[in-house]
Amino acid sequence: MATAISDGTAAEPKKSALFGPLLIVFIGFLTTSLAQPLGVPQIAIQNLLKNSLHVGRTENAAFFFWIGLPWYFKPFVGVFTDAFPLLGSRRKTYVTVSTILAVISWLGLYVTPVRYNALLVVCLVIDFFMVVASTVLGAYMVEVGQTTGGSGRVTSVRQITYWIVMMLKGPLGGLLATLAFGVTIGFSGAFLLLLVPTVAIFLHEKRVHVESSVLIHDATVQMGKIFRAGTMWSAAGLMALFYMAPGFLTTVFYRQQDVLHLGVTQIGYLNGIQGAAGIVSAVSYAYLTSKFNLRTLLFGCLSLATIATLCYAHYNTYAQARIAEGLYGMGYAFAECALMNLAIRGTPKGSEGLGFALMMSVRNFGLYGTDIFGSWLTDKYHVSFATLVVANAVTTAMAVSLVALLPLAMVEHKDAELPAGVPVGKMAPEE
DSSP states (O other): OOOSSTTOOTTSOHHHHHHHHHHHHHHHHHHHHHTSTTSTTHHHHHHHHHHTSOOOHHHHHHHHHHHTHHHHTHHHHHHHHHHSOBTTBSSHHHHHHHHHHHHHHHHHHHTSOSOHHHHHHHHHHHHHHHHHHHHHHHHHHHHHHHHHTOHHHHHHHHHHHHHHHHHHHHHHHHHHHTSOHHHHHHHHHHHHTTHHHHHHHHOOOOOOOOOHHHHHHHHHHHHHHHHTOHHHHHHHHHHHHHHOSOOOHHHHHHHHHHTSOOOHHHHHHHHHHHHHHHHHHHHHHHHHTTTSOHHHHHHHHHHHHHHHHHGGGSOOSHHHHHHHHHHHHHHHHHHHHHHHHHHHHHSOTTOHHHHHHHHHHHHHHHHHHHHHHHHHHHHHHOOOHHHHHHHHHHHHHHHHHHGGGSOHHHHSSOTTOOOTTOOTTSOOOOO
């Protein structure tokens, strides 16, 4: 198994041991999130579909649902990368190769005809390679969080990165949407390349040499471990309820243009407000996770997210939109920090890639699958925007009540309160 912290020892200071791994987590998720079709290019693609190809809300939402298909199958990538080393590596080689192939795919998008299906296929290919890199980085993050007792801090860094992306992708995406589409493509490919030297310098792991017959056995062991992991399924169930609500991501975009009459730069600015608020929450969570146990944080964070969602019910002017985006970014960021912390704790040791990817697939499918549902309700049955918002908030509120049912072993301790027998700075023994 790859060593999450190279040459770490129990006597090594935690901060020193965590510097390299946290830098990899930060740069890794910054590049793979910002330079994917749902990152900086999202506004440009949405605008292209709406105003050049003249598709409706449902078709626009469906585009992003279908290009996100690889993200829903992250568990298969997780079990494959956990069990099958590539050139003796479970982490470094996978990230490097998949990143380079994603960059090449971005270049391929430049010569792709501006047609719905053609754009969809190429974006699917891009996302496939992005999923491989993201899944392996997620497994690496779980290893770091579990072996240092710092799941909350690792989660905070991951979520700070996510909300930095949200803050940057809006204004930057809005600006790029006013330029030729090729500029967006070039930016995405070039920025993604930053991950390659970062991994080459800071990710150190022992080479793995496994006989071919052992590989199949390892994959079987991974699957069996996951099916028996009650803590993981508890976390996945809570996440499913939180995310499985009538979505309004695409409906907001259409409302911004058709009701509020905003340009792409103004829309990008709104996304930036949401991202900036999310960064404040993610930084705050890093402090709170050492003061309160995870059960308390889940109750508080999910309740705050419910209240913040209701702010979208008053989304009728640009001023109201700025307030709603800021409050939603703050509440949603707290909720995602707590849920990702839960996901790390619930992932079985030795199955980091598969377990964490499975729970992230629940998140991704919930976000973009329900967005199609919400858009369809609006297009087909003319359900009002406010009704969608209230329905989403009610489902989120239901998730709060289930926090009390989570296993104590997952939520009763604070960050850095390690379960017995797990030395800081070293990998826990495989089960």
